[in-house]
Amino acid sequence: MASPPLRVPRWPAAAPEGPDFAAIRADLDVPEEFPADVLAEARRRAAQPRLPELDATDVPLVTLDPLGSRDLDQAVHLDVLGSGYRVSYAIADVGAVVELGSALDAEARRRGQTLYSPDRRTPLHPPELSEGAASLLPGELRAAALWTIDLDADGEPVHVDLRRARVRSRAQLDYRSVQGQADAGTLPEALALLPRIGGLLQERAAERGAIELGTPEQEVVAGPDGGWTLALRGDLPVEGWNAQISLLTGRCAAALMLEGGVGVLRTLPPARPEDVDRLRRLAPALGVEWPADTGAGQVIAGLDPAVPMHAAFLEEAVTLLRGAGYTPFDGALPEQPTHAGVGAPYAHVTAPLRRLVDRFGTEVCLALAAGGEPDPALRAVLPELPGLMTASDRRTREVERAVVDATEAWLLRGSVGRTFRGVVVEAGDDAGTVVLDALAVRARCSGPGLEPGARVEVRLTQADVDARTVRFEVVA
Structure with a gap:
């Protein structure tokens, strides 16, 4: 899987009763508050934003994100171009407000990415920038890296242009509302071609051998009774189409880097035979x-x-998608430049407000697209990015897993001894993993006769909130 646009949860007005998510973040060393010098620098940059000379405010862009988002990285407009299509994709120009070597830069490297918990967002950049002066909020004049990607009738890129430009988003749209419009055939003009172009890109991805599992994810959400609960959330079709626009841009960025001989790719080796x-x-x-x-x-x-x-x-x-990493290069090209989940070389460049590596990838692409070379100071940072992103990815996974585990135990506390129905999704010798029917709980289960895909009745044997542990056993 290729890290399409990051998912953002909705936060309730008041924190429901449940596990102590702040304690989880503290246990896993999540940086919460920004240092005073970082906040001061963010406020200075927000008060005096630098705007590019190129005016692209005539492009009627819109943003498409989860409802309630404020850190808006991408704005898009889709159009017909001859027998093909034109994708205009504006990416927040974080490089215009975060300078190399600055306090903002150092803090962003320490954080690596925005981390989303059920009760709060822990941003990569101070909110003055990530939810203000750098965010592509509707009606606001903003600096952006504007990708213009022309596609043929089959959805293959035939021409790519990238330059800094000032843009203005026309509207902030959300996935569920846009899905309803797509179903009703009433999509806004900027996104009217999204099902067509997104579908073409999905077809081309399948032909390349791209692998996208599409399995629903466990998500902690505010429940109707005022507490936290779990839900299994799959992507809406519109989210899949929108992700394809991001993946298309990442493929174009990787091609630009490989042609220029410098950059940082998101790589995944082919599945082992x-x-x-x-x-x-x-x-x-x-x-x-x-x-x-x-x-x-x-x-x-x-x-x-x-x-x-x-x-x-x-x-x-999942075993087919092991070994993802970040591969920087400068001069000699990588021996293995592809991402098996995408079926092509790919680079992260579309979420710079929320992911560190995207800012550096975008700066490399802007320099190459202008016919120049990336700044030596920028090139010097590229070898550091894999370590920074790997550490950040690991911390994010640990927090997400701990949050879900704690919520599972919280929901099932006091239910030890009860039986539940579920489905075995993974099995080994006398142990496996079961997903319950009644709750979106996924936990380890012991007992004989576990087979993947089998429906089983299981008994809860442990629900420890402090240890964040839930265990079941098969009912004979």
Whole structure:
């Protein structure tokens, strides 16, 4: 999977009763408050924003994000161009407000990325910038890196232009509302072609062998009773189409970097043949048809995560997407430049307000697109980015897992001994993982006869909120 636009939760007006998420962040060393010098610098930059000379405010861009978002990285407009299409994609120009070597830069490197908890956002940059002067808020004049990508009738890029420009978003749209408009055939003009272009890009991705699992994610949300609860959340179709615009831009950025001989790619090696063979052998037992001449990505694209045996197959398919990393280069090209989840070379450049590496990738691309070379100080930072992003990714995963684990234990506290129905999504020797029907809980389960995709009755044996642990056993 290729890290499409980051998901942003909605925060309730008042914190519901539940686990202590602040304690989890403290335990995992999440940086919360910004130092005074960083805040002072952010306020100075927000008060005197630098705007590019190129005026692109005539492009009627709109943003598309989860409801309530304020850190708006991307604004888009889609149009017909001859027999093909034009994608105008404005990315917040964080490099215009965060200078190399500044206090803001040092703090962003310490944080790595914005971290989202159920009760609050821990931003990469101070809100004065990330939710204010640098965010592509509607009606505001903003500095942006404007990608103009021309596609042929099949959705393949034929021309790419990138330059700094001043832009003004016309509207802030949200996924659920836009999905309703797509279903009703009433999409706004800027996004009227999103189903068509997004669908074409998905088709081309399948042909490249791209792998997107699409499994629903556990999400902690405010419940109707005033407490926290869990939900399994899958992407709406409009989110998938929108992600394809981001992935398209990342592919164009990678191509620009490889041609220029300098940059930082998001890479994922091809799946190991033994992992593909193992998955192919498992397919018949889980009711998955896998024709001999079909790649794993195409098989996966045709599955429905709501079908228990398909969900179990998708869990097993995670083994195909191991080994993701960041690959900087300067001069000699990487031996392995591709991202197997995308089916092509790919770079992060579309979320600079929320992910550190995107600012550096964008600056490299802007220099190369202008026919020049990246600044030596910028090039010197590229080798540091893999370590910074790996540490940040690890901390984010640990926080997300701890938050879900604590919420699972909180919801099930006092229910030890009760039985539940569920589906086995992973199994080994006398142990496995089960997803409950009644709650979006995913936990370890012990007992004989566990088979992926099987429906089982399980008994809760442990729900420890402090240890963030939930355990079940199969009911004989």
